[in-house]
Amino acid sequence: MVTFVNKLTVHGDIDEFLAVKDRLTAYMSSQPGYVGHEALRSLGDERVFLELAVWENPAAHRRAVRSEEFQALVKDLGSLATPEPGLYETVEAAPRAR
Numbered sequence: 001m002v003t004f005v006n007k008l009t010v011h012g013d014i015d016e017f018l019a020v021k022d023r024l025t026a027y028m029s030s031q032p033g034y035v036g037h038e039a040l041r042s043l044g045d046e047r048v049f050l051e052l053a054v055w056e057n058p059a060a061h062r063r064a065v066r067s068e069e070f071q072a073l074v075k076d077l078g079s080l081a082t083p084e085p086g087l088y089e090t091v092e093a094a095p096r097a098r
Contacts, residue, residue: 001035002058003088006051012080014047020076021051027073028053033060049081058087 035054042048
């Protein structure tokens, strides 16, 4: 499993950004190899978001982002936010504190 982490700093309309993000999430969640996702918003800066998406493997994620449909959806994001994407692997998982 790998986790795709994308920090997005919104410089356009936040509601429009959220609509584009929702369309991208709907598309990605229907792709083979997608496991799940979580979206976070910074408490310190309402224009900063983190998208965390778990994929079975890097190849599944790569296939999804290289598709024509994804490329058509993601083009709308460029005028609204600056992305900082990356794929990550788990190094160590600590037990939850009680």
